Amino acid sequence: MVDSRTCARHQGDPEVRGAISDMLARIGDKWSLLIVSTLGQGPLRFNELRRHIADISQKMLASTLKVLERDGLVSRTVIPSVPPQVDYALTDLGRELLQPVSALAEWTAANTPRIIAARAQYDSRTQALPTA
Numbered sequence: 001m002v003d004s005r006t007c008a009r010h011q012g013d014p015e016v017r018g019a020i021s022d023m024l025a026r027i028g029d030k031w032s033l034l035i036v037s038t039l040g041q042g043p044l045r046f047n048e049l050r051r052h053i054a055d056i057s058q059k060m061l062a063s064t065l066k067v068l069e070r071d072g073l074v075s076r077t078v079i080p081s082v083p084p085q086v087d088y089a090l091t092d093l094g095r096e097l098l099q100p101v102s103a104l105a106e107w108t109a110a111n112t113p114r115i116i117a118a119r120a121q122y123d124s125r126t127q128a129l130p131t132a
Helices: 004-010 014-028 030-039 046-052 058-070 092-127
Strands: 074-079 085-090
Touching: 014 030, 030 046, 030 058, 030 074, 030 085, 030 092, 046 058, 046 085, 058 074, 085 092
Parallel strands: none
Antiparallel strands: 074 085
16 A cells, blocks of 8 residues: 555655656566566576566567666576576565565456446447547
């Protein structure tokens, strides 16, 4: 649950507002949440992670992992072997993010019928309007 007092206390701080905006954009993008959720099951190598996430390109996975690593949500460990292998895992911060992500997923699952009904009602209402 969001504490409105905490939010209000930070509204005047542009650095915090910027950080909140950045993180909402990050977790709101298509791939970041899927990567964080997938790594919540345990560390994976790059190609294993790619196999778990349907339709993600190699380039998009690599760039998203770099951003998540920069934000401190994902760690990258190079395993000295031939060829070198790289494991990706959630950091403590990334594991903390799993809690609100899971809550959002549960809320979505519980409210999917209501969301679908609202969309259908909206679509029928807007389709009935004359176009200008």
